[in-house]
Amino acid sequence: MNKQLAKEEIKKLIAKYEQVKSSGKINNYTEEETKNAFIIPLFKALGWNFEEKEEVSAEEHEISSGRVDYGFYINDRPKFYLEAKSLKANLNMEDFAKQAIRYSFNRGVTWAVLIDFEAIKVFNAQSPSQYLGDKLYFEIKYSDYLDRFDQLWLLSKESMREDLIDKEAERVGKKLQRVPVTEQLYKDLEECRKLLISYLGQWNPERSKDDLDEGVQKLLDRLIFIRVAEDRKIEQNILIPLLNQWRSLTVNNKPRLYQSMAKKFRELDEIYNSNLFTPHPFENWEDDGGGLEKVIKILHGKQGYYEYDFSVMPADILGSVYENYLGYKLSQSKKGLTLDKSASKRKEQGIYYTPIFIVDYIVKNALKPILDNCKSVNDLQQPFYFRNSFCF
Incomplete structure (x- = not known):
């Protein structure tokens, strides 16, 4: 028109x-x-x-x-x-x-x-x-x-x-300043990682750089999974209630927030059939809860400024952020443990996210023609069918 x-x-x-x-x-x-x-x-x-x-x-x-x-x-x-x-x-x-x-x-x-x-x-x-x-x-x-x-x-x-x-x-001049969610979430995840490395590194000085890096990565993977599950209503709110409950306890019988979180991980391991929540040595580390409390707040955004809603966040955004975020490696400097961006780490560990449009193209052009010719589910169970279809 x-x-x-x-x-x-x-x-x-x-x-x-x-x-x-x-x-x-x-x-x-x-x-x-x-x-x-x-x-x-x-x-x-x-x-x-x-x-x-x-x-x-x-x-x-x-x-x-x-x-x-x-x-x-x-x-x-x-x-x-x-x-x-x-x-x-x-x-x-x-x-x-x-x-x-x-x-x-x-x-x-x-x-x-x-x-x-x-x-x-x-x-x-x-x-x-x-x-x-x-x-x-x-x-x-x-x-x-x-x-x-x-x-x-x-x-x-x-x-x-x-x-x-x-x-x-x-x-x-109304769009000169903007902070996309990819940029903001990446900065926040980087800040979370730095906080946890700093706090856990101080409380567990006997841990090696590799152990610390792996433990922090495992912990953040779980926290992000929980945030997504909360926002998608797969789980009831977990992190903030756990934090509020921990704050309400008196000093005398107050367990470490870190210990309370580890206990919750055991409960989730019974629910989700994956390796995400399987027992890991980092669950027994020492921590005063200060770093974990700050990280939980960061993963919710800043109220009135920007607030994360992982239920509507496209996979491409999370994938892009994680690809860059995982490319950092832990190193030792005069100031202590630091995070440095490493292109070699991404290459060595295959840290590359495949965008949705590429996945859609592969499925549409490689898988769909085969599925369209299937007469029944049994066809998919016959290896020769795929070989004859030039799938392998």
Whole structure:
């Protein structure tokens, strides 16, 4: 749809809204009715095809209450996420904006949109500021949709394809500073590792560099697994309740936080059939709990600034972060134990993450043709079938 046709459609929507407003029926509109009557038609006018799921996806709500309503994609890459509210909603409630911003940030996407049709707000979810006012790129009232059409058009499919909103934001200085989730999570994981190496190294001086490096890596792997399981509602919250319980105990009968965590690992080992929680010597190390307490806080983000939600974080983000994070090796310097980036370690240990799009390509072009020709599950159990299909 070209700009002139888009303007005409939006003009009709504005007239429709004013009619609803004058009749006093705004409070009768539910969020779903608002989306169908106003928000979806508005973005259709901006060129988006809601019938094509690869272009506009309805985000799921079952797993996490923090999800948003729609994701807008160009060539399978998310351009922005949108949180829709009913006509009667107060769009100035901070929780609405924080929900959209948090989701977009954790998905690695810059732009978060909040709308009830009466107004539309666009936020830079990757802004390093903790203040919503600094994250807000622009806000347009419905009565200004036509007068500020060029700005509204930045959310069109045509503009998103050319990244015009990014270019315009950089021109006016609204996107000069940003911290993507990949960069922030990588920094935080590096800080966690340094903290644990420092604390555990001081309390366990007899441990070798290799033992310390392996133990810290094992511990962090488990903590990240737990955070993902918590956010995906696979497990009840574990880390913060464990930390709060430890804090509430008196000095006389207070066990080490590290010991409490090791006990929890034994419980999880009974649940998950993997090597992740199998007994490891590091569970018997000494620690005062200070380093572990700080690490648990870091893995939750900073409230009001950025908050991690591992349930919505794409595998590509975690994979990319881990690939770089695991490339560090422990070394001894005059200042003590330090972490140094090592390209050789990544090469020696095969620390390379395969992006999702490559995995999809391999599955689609190597596995799918074979599976399409299978008549039954028994075909997959015959080795000659794969050899004849040039799989091996």
